[in-house]
Amino acid sequence: MQPLVGFPCEDGAGVFVCWRALLAVAAIPLLCTPFGCRSAPHRAPLKGADVVLVVIDTLRSDHLGLHGYALPTSPFLDRLASESAVFTDVVAPSSYTRESIAGLFSGQWPSCVGAVGWDASPRKASVTLAERLRASGYATTMLTLTTMLSDGGFARGFDRVEHLTSEWGVSRAGAALTRRALEVWNEPRGKPLFLYVHYLDPHGPYDPPPEKLARFAPASSVVLDLYRDIRPRLPELVAEGFGPEDPRFRELVRRYDAEIADTDAAVQQLTAGLRARPSQRPLLVVITADHGEEFLDHGFVEHAWTLYEESVRIPLLWWSPGYIPATRSSQPASLVDVAPTLLALLGLDSPRVLSEATGQALFQASNAGVTIANLGSRVRFAELAIAERNVARAVWFDGWKYVVARRWLDVDERARSSRIEEQLRQQGRVAPPPPAVVVREELFHLPSDPEEQRSLFASAPEVLPRLRAFLAEHERRCPLVQPLSERPVTLAPHESEALRQLGY
Numbered sequence: 001m002q003p004l005v006g007f008p009c010e011d012g013a014g015v016f017v018c019w020r021a022l023l024a025v026a027a028i029p030l031l032c033t034p035f036g037c038r039s040a041p042h043r044a045p046l047k048g049a050d051v052v053l054v055v056i057d058t059l060r061s062d063h064l065g066l067h068g069y070a071l072p073t074s075p076f077l078d079r080l081a082s083e084s085a086v087f088t089d090v091v092a093p094s095s096y097t098r099e100s101i102a103g104l105f106s107g108q109w110p111s112c113v114g115a116v117g118w119d120a121s122p123r124k125a126s127v128t129l130a131e132r133l134r135a136s137g138y139a140t141t142m143l144t145l146t147t148m149l150s151d152g153g154f155a156r157g158f159d160r161v162e163h164l165t166s167e168w169g170v171s172r173a174g175a176a177l178t179r180r181a182l183e184v185w186n187e188p189r190g191k192p193l194f195l196y197v198h199y200l201d202p203h204g205p206y207d208p209p210p211e212k213l214a215r216f217a218p219a220s221s222v223v224l225d226l227y228r229d230i231r232p233r234l235p236e237l238v239a240e241g242f243g244p245e246d247p248r249f250r251e252l253v254r255r256y257d258a259e260i261a262d263t264d265a266a267v268q269q270l271t272a273g274l275r276a277r278p279s280q281r282p283l284l285v286v287i288t289a290d291h292g293e294e295f296l297d298h299g300f301v302e303h304a305w306t307l308y309e310e311s312v313r314i315p316l317l318w319w320s321p322g323y324i325p326a327t328r329s330s331q332p333a334s335l336v337d338v339a340p341t342l343l344a345l346l347g348l349d350s351p352r353v354l355s356e357a358t359g360q361a362l363f364q365a366s367n368a369g370v371t372i373a374n375l376g377s378r379v380r381f382a383e384l385a386i387a388e389r390n391v392a393r394a395v396w397f398d399g400w401k402y403v404v405a406r407r408w409l410d411v412d413e414r415a416r417s418s419r420i421e422e423q424l425r426q427q428g429r430v431a432p433p434p435p436a437v438v439v440r441e442e443l444f445h446l447p448s449d450p451e452e453q454r455s456l457f458a459s460a461p462e463v464l465p466r467l468r469a470f471l472a473e474h475e476r477r478c479p480l481v482q483p484l485s486e487r488p489v490t491l492a493p494h495e496s497e498a499l500r501q502l503g504y
């Protein structure tokens with residue numbers, strides 16, 4: 001394959017050296033020999049770089065070719081991965097958009113900035129990524145296709161915020177978002193740009209363009225809508241045979257895959273446009289997702305219901321040929337690492353920001369170039385705090401994953417709740433708080449059970465007290481449940497009755 005951008009780099013003896021990266025750092029003395037030049041130590045290989053942060057909503061990593069998926073969902077991203085630093089073990093801090101993006105923007109676990117529940121946002125973060133970049137001289141623009149990020153907390157630090165649609169769940173709009181992003185990219189400006197681009201597909205409803213759908217073999221002429229036909233009546237559907245062997249189920253997944261393919265093409269156009277504009281500045285493109293999607297892996301569909309791997313395992317690519325090594329890393333990473341990693345690469349890390357961020361920098365830079373940081377056996381968290389759905393926390397450590405739920409609806413209850421929930425949301429009400437008691441605990445050993453089919457909780461291995469201690473400390477520092485005073489609850493009598501029937 002031809003390289004997308006060809007800068008001279010060497011990869012020898014585990015050390016990645018990019019001469020352009022070294023030469024780009026002003027005022028760095030060069031030591032030249034007949035074999036090349038090396039710079040004195042530096043810590044900001046991408047200082048002053050233009051940064052494009054791409055989030056693809058609802059993209060579970062195992063449906064990408066670069067993570068082993070057999071169908072052609074992502075031919076462009078697969079090629080881009082060969083020129084990128086690809087992290088293969090990445091989890092989102094939540095399976096819900098608002099909580100997860102709050103973690104992305106703040107570099108902290110969502111609850112640590114008060115981002116819990118339907119209306120979560122990073123409004124309580126002391127500083128956000130965009131604020132930090134704008135204060136350092138960046139022009140900052142946010143472009144989205146989701147209606148989930150309208151809270152002012154997400155707009156913090158952005159000179160310009162454009163939600164390109166007011167339609168919830170819009171499909172086929174990726175190309176328009178790319179066009180707008182490139183208009184912004186090509187505007188004259190005298191400062192580096194931080195451009196946040198949030199694609200919505202492959203989020204449901206799955207309604208891909210025909211030419212992308214044609215890439216995948218048809219399974220059924222019966223097309224079920226995720227929200228209208230499946231979610232509210234899933235138990236009845238499953239009882240009549242809906243599942244992995246059912247053509248209607250395979251058609252559903254086919255459409256999800258085709259929406260990934262459509263977004264893959266939109267990101268390809270975006271990247272081509274970014275490359276087309278000559279710039280004196282380095283360019284860094286980061287591509288990731290806010291959460292995954294369930295396809296009956298654990299009995300239900302959609303996302304923001306559980307913290308199983310299909311809901312939180314996401315891709316993370318760092319593409320900056322000449323600056324970031326093309327490599328794959330299995331270091332344990334999280335979406336909350338993106339902000340501190342960006343700041344470190346740009347030379348903008350400050351003690352204040354990094355002491356508050358719970359994410360970690362994924363790279364380290366030295367005169368030897370950029371290398372993957374050794375994160376060792378770190379602790380990672382994910383949390384979901386939607387009172388109308390489930391309230392749970394997960395901790396990953398050393399191959400183990402421990403999940404504690406304080407509210408847990410079974411599949412029947414979720415289907416029923418999704419019907420009531422829509423009524424409540426349309427009327428702008430907030431549900432009562434979740435109970436504080438633990439109602440469910442699960443323990444998985446992911447290396448031997450990656451699909452989380454066998455909870456080892458009952459056998460209580462020696463690791464359990466340690467995992468419990470991690471969660472207890474996390475809960476002490478960052479309570480999952482908002483104080484009562486911050487949760488206005490105003491329910492009409494019929495809503496109270498509906499919730500009472502659900503067990504609230």
Ligand SMILES: [Zn+2]
Pocket residue numbers: 057058096097098290291
């Ligand atoms: Zn989302």
